[in-house]
Amino acid sequence: MLIPILFFSVPAVLLAANFDTQGETVQSLFEKIKTLILSPIINFLFVVATVVFMWGVIQYVIAADNSSKTEGAKKQMLWGIIGLAVMSSAW
Numbered sequence: 533m534l535i536p537i538l539f540f541s542v543p544a545v546l547l548a549a550n551f552d553t554q555g556e557t558v559q560s561l562f563e564k565i566k567t568l569i570l571s572p573i574i575n576f577l578f579v580v581a582t583v584v585f586m587w588g589v590i591q592y593v594i595a596a597d598n599s600s601k602t603e604g605a606k607k608q609m610l611w612g613i614i615g616l617a618v619m620s621s622a623w
Contacts, residue, residue, distance in 0.1 A: 578619040585612025 588608030595601030 574619060574622050577615070578623070581612055581615030581619055583612075584615060585609055588612055 585608075588605045588611075591608065592602055592605035595605065
């Protein structure tokens, strides 16, 4: 339990130390967080949502004659579209 806490707290402490010594503003700290943490996470989730959607399309095409499999593929495509919409709004 202590290792994950240290793993996540050490970068925050180092960033805070670096933040105080350079005389930066809180706004620049938030910009760094946005650039270094949030943007890569949003990009990764965008890719995941696209892969989920495309996998649903592939499943739909492969199982075109089986109605139960096509329903599952439709649901997966729907969740992929919802994920894309959420990620585009977050972006």
